[in-house]
Amino acid sequence: MAKWTPKYEAPEPLEGPVVATITGGTIVWFVLFLVQLPFYGWLRDHGHTWWLWTCLAGGGLGLFGIWYVRKRDAAIKREAAKRSAQQEEPTSAE
Secondary structure (H helix, E strand, O other): OOOOOOOOOOOOOOOOOHHHHHHHHHHHHHHHHHHHHHHHHHHHHOOOHHHHHHHHHHHHHHHHHHHHHHHHHHHHHHHHHHHHHHHHOOOOOO
């Protein structure tokens, strides 16, 4: 079997405002839930209540996502601080 070798190096992953992005998405899901709530009767009559519950589930999963990405960011910052502290320590070869 031939070994596949990439032509180009893979780029570094993009890091953006992850917490803000997840928070914004969570807010959108909850707003959509609240906007549909007054129409529950219509949604029920037409068999579309899953729209409402999908928005609520999206908001709930978004809350988990906010918790997760905040913990992830904290872990990344701790690791970076630990790495920089290790690099700043003078090494004595005496």
